[in-house]
Amino acid sequence: MTLPDPARYAQAAAIALGADYEDLDNGAGYLFRLSKSGRHVLCGAGAICSYPVNSATACAIARDKAHAKSALREAGLPVIPGGLFFAQTHRRALRGPGREIEDARRFAATLGYPVFCKPNLGAKGNFAEVIPSSDDMEDYFSRVSQEYEAFLIEPVMRGTEHRIFLQDGEVVFHSTKSQPALMGDAETTLEGLLEQLNSDLSRTGVSAYPLTVLSLAGRQPGETPARGERILLPGRRNLSAAGMIEQVNEAAPPELTSIARRAAVAIGLRVAAIDLFDISPEGDLSNLVIIEINGNPGLRTLELAGRMDLVLRIWIRMLSELLES
Numbered sequence: 001m002t003l004p005d006p007a008r009y010a011q012a013a014a015i016a017l018g019a020d021y022e023d024l025d026n027g028a029g030y031l032f033r034l035s036k037s038g039r040h041v042l043c044g045a046g047a048i049c050s051y052p053v054n055s056a057t058a059c060a061i062a063r064d065k066a067h068a069k070s071a072l073r074e075a076g077l078p079v080i081p082g083g084l085f086f087a088q089t090h091r092r093a094l095r096g097p098g099r100e101i102e103d104a105r106r107f108a109a110t111l112g113y114p115v116f117c118k119p120n121l122g123a124k125g126n127f128a129e130v131i132p133s134s135d136d137m138e139d140y141f142s143r144v145s146q147e148y149e150a151f152l153i154e155p156v157m158r159g160t161e162h163r164i165f166l167q168d169g170e171v172v173f174h175s176t177k178s179q180p181a182l183m184g185d186a187e188t189t190l191e192g193l194l195e196q197l198n199s200d201l202s203r204t205g206v207s208a209y210p211l212t213v214l215s216l217a218g219r220q221p222g223e224t225p226a227r228g229e230r231i232l233l234p235g236r237r238n239l240s241a242a243g244m245i246e247q248v249n250e251a252a253p254p255e256l257t258s259i260a261r262r263a264a265v266a267i268g269l270r271v272a273a274i275d276l277f278d279i280s281p282e283g284d285l286s287n288l289v290i291i292e293i294n295g296n297p298g299l300r301t302l303e304l305a306g307r308m309d310l311v312l313r314i315w316i317r318m319l320s321e322l323l324e325s
Contacts, residue, residue: 062295082154125238184225273297
């Protein structure tokens with residue numbers, strides 16, 4: 001059985017510190033205890049925040065994208081505008097008016113298609129999609145309601161996407177990601193290539209790309225791209241949804257660092273990843289907007305970039321405080 005990333009990282013950090021790692025999940029690695037010299041800390045993966053130095057309140061606010069936007073906006077930080085709506089009705093009596101599917105229809109029409117939608121409590125790019133029309137929005141309502149109670153509708157933003165990872169206000173790394181892409185083989189149609197990608201995603205629990213992603217890319221499903229031709233898929237850039245890492249650096253431009261630090265402070269996170277768009281026409285970081293803030297960010301970006309040294313630095317620093325201070 002392959003352990004989840006946080007369990008693997010914790011084991012490596014425990015070895016470096018001379019601490020003990022004890023699995024509490026029948027070997028699955030989603031709950032474990034780290035101990036040294038009579039002190040211990042519980043950690044986990046999956047639904048458990050892997051960074052025990054982050055408070056439960058801060059993590060919960062960060063996970064709720066609408067609440068996080070409100071807190072960041074109140075702190076004077078730029079966030080992507082949009083609205084929160086509910087795809088399910090079983091708790092309708094507990095909320096005020098203006099948040100139902102019929103309201104979402106009107107909001108999207110007023111905003112103007114295409115729009116961008118994503119679950120309010122989603123992760124890994126699941127159901128994060130560009131919706132090109134009102135008919136496609138009806139299809140989205142039907143699909144997203146099967147797994148999520150609420151979702152956001154936002155304008156489509158275009159620009160370079162940046163991630164700043166902070167630990168106690170210090171930049172650990174800065175990365176940029178590119179859109180997922182289909183790779184032509186001169187034999188398979190774009191629809192067939194998309195089906196292959198969606199089959200891979202289904203094995204990881206990430207939602208499929210709808211066929212409309214091809215029209216958004218300016219292509220037709222029946223086209224057969226040349227061998228080696230890359231067809232970029234708009235919408236998601238998550239690694240879990242086949243996004244790609246463009247670069248990883250330990251240093252970050254001051255414009256990004258400043259806004260990321262303010263965002264982490266606004267939510268109250270000691271370990272945080274802040275995702276931002278640079279929407280300036282010149283790409284000079286003069287117009288930044290926060291996409292979201294993550295209180296339980298993955299470190300696969302660093303691992304894929306060959307920077308396990310930074311992964312261990314994060315975990316050793318955290319565990320040293322909890323087990324040795």
